[in-house]
Amino acid sequence: MLLLIIISKSEMKNNEIKNSLLEIAYTILGKETVIKIYKNDEKTILNAIVSVSANAILFVTLIEDEFEIEFDDDDINITFFSSFDYIINCITKYS
Amino acid sequence: MSKIKIAIIDSGIDLSHPKLNDLSANGISIKNIHGKIEIDSAFDDQLGHGTAIASIIYKIYPDAIFLIIKIFDEELVCKEDVVCEAIRYSIREKVDIINLSLGIQTSSPSSELYNVCKQAMDNDIIMIAAAHHRLNTECYPAFFSEVFGVTNGTVKKKNEYGYIANSTIEFAAKGTIQRVADINKGYKIVEGTSYACAHFTGIVASKITYSHKNRGIEYIRNLLINEANPEIKYINNHFVENKTPTIVSKDLDTILHSIFNPKIKFNWLNRLALFPISEKEMKIFLNLPALCKYPVEKYLDYPKVMNSHEHKGFINRMLLRDDFKEFDTLVLGYFHEHLFQANVEYGYELVKETVKNNKNFFVYDHHLGKKIEELIKDSKSESRCYTPIVDKRVYNIISHFKTRPNIQTPLLCVTGTTNKIGKFTTQLILNNLLIDAGYKTSFISTEPHGELFGAIFSFPFGYNDTVLFDYSQWPNFLRSLTKCIEYYADPDIIITGTQSWAIPPSFSMHPSGGEFDVMQYVFGIQPDAIICAINPNDSIALIQKTITGLNICCNAKVLFFVITPWQREFRKTSNGQSQISRLLSNEELNERIHFYQNKLDIPVIDIMEKDNHKFILNAITNYYK
Numbered sequence: 227m228l229l230l231i232i233i234s235k236s237e238m239k240n241n242e243i244k245n246s247l248l249e250i251a252y253t254i255l256g257k258e259t260v261i262k263i264y265k266n267d268e269k270t271i272l273n274a275i276v277s278v279s280a281n282a283i284l285f286v287t288l289i290e291d292e293f294e295i296e297f298d299d300d301d302i303n304i305t306f307f308s309s310f311d312y313i314i315n316c317i318t319k320y321s
Numbered sequence: 322m323s324k325i326k327i328a329i330i331d332s333g334i335d336l337s338h339p340k341l342n343d344l345s346a347n348g349i350s351i352k353n354i355h356g357k358i359e360i361d362s363a364f365d366d367q368l369g370h371g372t373a374i375a376s377i378i379y380k381i382y383p384d385a386i387f388l389i390i391k392i393f394d395e396e397l398v399c400k401e402d403v404v405c406e407a408i409r410y411s412i413r414e415k416v417d418i419i420n421l422s423l424g425i426q427t428s429s430p431s432s433e434l435y436n437v438c439k440q441a442m443d444n445d446i447i448m449i450a451a452a453h454h455r456l457n458t459e460c461y462p463a464f465f466s467e468v469f470g471v472t473n474g475t476v477k478k479k480n481e482y483g484y485i486a487n488s489t490i491e492f493a494a495k496g497t498i499q500r501v502a503d504i505n506k507g508y509k510i511v512e513g514t515s516y517a518c519a520h521f522t523g524i525v526a527s528k529i530t531y532s533h534k535n536r537g538i539e540y541i542r543n544l545l546i547n548e549a550n551p552e553i554k555y556i557n558n559h560f561v562e563n564k565t566p567t568i569v570s571k572d573l574d575t576i577l578h579s580i581f582n583p584k585i586k587f588n589w590l591n592r593l594a595l596f597p598i599s600e601k602e603m604k605i606f607l608n609l610p611a612l613c614k615y616p617v618e619k620y621l622d623y624p625k626v627m628n629s630h631e632h633k634g635f636i637n638r639m640l641l642r643d644d645f646k647e648f649d650t651l652v653l654g655y656f657h658e659h660l661f662q663a664n665v666e667y668g669y670e671l672v673k674e675t676v677k678n679n680k681n682f683f684v685y686d687h688h689l690g691k692k693i694e695e696l697i698k699d700s701k702s703e704s705r706c707y708t709p710i711v712d713k714r715v716y717n718i719i720s721h722f723k724t725r726p727n728i729q730t731p732l733l734c735v736t737g738t739t740n741k742i743g744k745f746t747t748q749l750i751l752n753n754l755l756i757d758a759g760y761k762t763s764f765i766s767t768e769p770h771g772e773l774f775g776a777i778f779s780f781p782f783g784y785n786d787t788v789l790f791d792y793s794q795w796p797n798f799l800r801s802l803t804k805c806i807e808y809y810a811d812p813d814i815i816i817t818g819t820q821s822w823a824i825p826p827s828f829s830m831h832p833s834g835g836e837f838d839v840m841q842y843v844f845g846i847q848p849d850a851i852i853c854a855i856n857p858n859d860s861i862a863l864i865q866k867t868i869t870g871l872n873i874c875c876n877a878k879v880l881f882f883v884i885t886p887w888q889r890e891f892r893k894t895s896n897g898q899s900q901i902s903r904l905l906s907n908e909e910l911n912e913r914i915h916f917y918q919n920k921l922d923i924p925v926i927d928i929m930e931k932d933n934h935k936f937i938l939n940a941i942t943n944y945y946k
Contacts, residue, residue, distance in 0.1 A: 237505055277497065280512035287498060299380065302500040302510065 245315045250288045256282050257296040266308045295320035325526045326386045327378060328411035328419045331371030333364040333391035335504040340376050348389030351398045351407050359569040363392040367503045373511060374422050374519040376502035381479055381523025381555060381736055388416055401434060408437045412444050420522040421450040422515035424460035426721055434461060438532060442467040442538055447525060453520040456555060464489050471521040472514050473497060473556040483553025484546045493555040494520040528920040548903035577809050578716055581777050582875050589681055589705050594619035594648040597656050605745060607714040612749045623664040645678040652683045652739035682706040685769035687787045693837045709769050709779040712789040716798055730807050731945045735818035737854030738867045743885045744854045748818040749774055754934055755814060767820050777810060782838050792841060797847030802912060817846055824870040844874040850944055851877045857888040857905060857913045861920050880940050881924040886910045
């Protein structure tokens with residue numbers, strides 16, 4: 227039972243982080259664009275962000291500000307922009 | 322133990338960046354000012370490229386002493402002699418490694434660049450340079466065997482690198498997406514071989530010791546090969562463009578002079594003779610003689626043409642010895658296509674006589690030009706023959722500018738609804754009006770004789786075109802051409818124009834393959850304003866269709882229409898109907914101007930009317946303001 231609570235808490239935390247990431251994406255790309263055009267699809271959102279250098283750095287910086295962490299530069303690579311789950315893992319590692 | 326000294330030849334450095342705390346650096350900047358190399362002590366970074374490069378190297382090997390040599394100031398482009406001077410300076414300063422996150426894309430690197438790289442190697446200096454983003458594209462100095470060329474690798478960790486066997490570019494390091502320091506204490510996310518080069522510089526600096534260095538560059542190369550990670554492969558990234566700064570090679574500069582500078586290109590051309598003057602393409606010399614950049618001494622025509630030219634120098638007989646003394650270059654139209662064989666023979670006879678007299682040729686037609694070149698060779702004559710062809714060689718040279726940013730210079734294009742409505746005349750008048758008003762113009766002509774009227778370049782398409790590469794390559798070439806002209810001539814405005822009609826006048830006409838030449842040209846050149854020539858016979862539907870067609874190819878606004886006073890009419894003759902051009906009276910022309918103005922709601926003017934010149938200048942300058 228205790229294990230289940232821990233898992234569900236961790237899932238809850240992950241969902242919160244994911245929502246924060248979505249909010250950051252809305253700030254950068256525009257909420258309407260992300261919802262209506264990108265249909266909230268993570269892969270599309272991350273592709274759109276990384277395709278513009280200025281947006282990519284803004285995304286990383288906003289994540290660092292939001293979670294009060296500082297990524298190692300080695301963590302910021304093409305894999306970082308591959309999925310929200312990967313980013314969540316990175317954030318969790320530094321939190 | 323002495324510290325490794327690294328020269329970074331780039332855009333300088335922003336030493337106030339928090340990531341560069343405690344970085345030990347001296348520096349200078351080197352510039353080419355009006356052809357003279359000048360050195361000063363400021364090496365602050367305005368562009369961020371150098372700061373990013375320094376931050377990468379410093380992160381991997383913080384113990385280095387840095388020599389910052391700033392060569393890029395307002396843009397990531399500089400002259401090759403500046404790079405050579407920066408390398409020479411590094412050699413004098415006895416650095417251990419030179420980082421060159423830059424390259425010259427050329428298949429013929431200059432001997433000066435090679436010699437200075439060789440000199441660095443002879444002084445046991447390790448030179449590390451960025452490859453082109455396409456691994457096999459020649460790019461120097463990375464392609465020199467004396468230099469370690471570096472490309473992007475499948476690397477995630479900053480201190481990993483790979484070796485690429487059997488390749489001119491031997492090493493692959495981290496050039497994929499990464500966060501680096503930027504100016505003003507900022508950061509940016511970048512990718513490209515520049516950054517792979519910087520990573521490799523940091524790795525090499527951290528690996529070598531002075532005992533290694535004393536054993537020479539080849540020893541170090543083998544050491545690096547042996548310690549490379551075999552899992553790492555290079556990334557041939559076709560999508561990363563314009564990330565590595567480009568340098569205009571000295572040789573390329575010389576080649577550009579030979580393409581764009583009339584004083585060099587036509588240093589053999591002074592006084593002209595024209596043949597056959599009765600041809601359409603020659604009329605402009607008679608109509609606007611003052612706009613031709615070279616004096617015309619002889620107007621030659623077929624003996625059979627009964628012509629009433631009153632021009633001094635008009636001749637319709639074979640030239641005599643003394644006639645040849647009055648000109649140095651014969652401008653040849655399409656006489657070889659004349660319907661009467663006798664006239665064709667006459668033309669060839671004239672050519673032979675001209676060769677015999679060691680006079681030069683400016684030939685519109687590519688095939689005729691080739692024939693004349695053979696004749697010159699066989700006759701061992703001193704004549705020259707020039708045809709304004711745009712071939713693969715020119716394509717390759719101009720393509721060097723493909724990755725430069727889009728031009729900022731205004732680009733104005735003259736086009737029209739039909740042929741024979743004064744498009745070339747309009748281009749010439751506009752060009753001269755703007756020059757007289759104090760603007761520096763660059764005129765790209767699409768007529769074969771454009772360069773005789775001051776065009777910086779001719780791209781002759783339409784009838785007997787001399788563009789010798791595939792139609793599908795036009796847009797790429799034309800975009801590179803405008804970038805190249807902006808770099809080379811730095812004009813206030815670029816003027817160009819098209820031939821023939823913009824859209825086919827009838828869909829039932831027999832296809833020739835060139836129906837959409839104008840559209841392809843306009844799409845390639847991307848003007849931001851258009852002046853459209855119309856005919857007094859044109860229907861409103863045709864004009865509107867033309868504008869719609871042009872809008873599909875570019876976002877240019879039609880500033881105004883120009884109308885010719887010549888109206889095409891059909892007249893009954895003894896041989897049946899024939900088309901003639903009738904000069905409209907002032908009243909008729911004014912009536913047509915008012916008609917079109919009311920219907921189109923855009924000004925319509927007669928370009929030949931001098932009273933309109935002020936309006937033209939105002940319309941153009943106001944638009945671009």
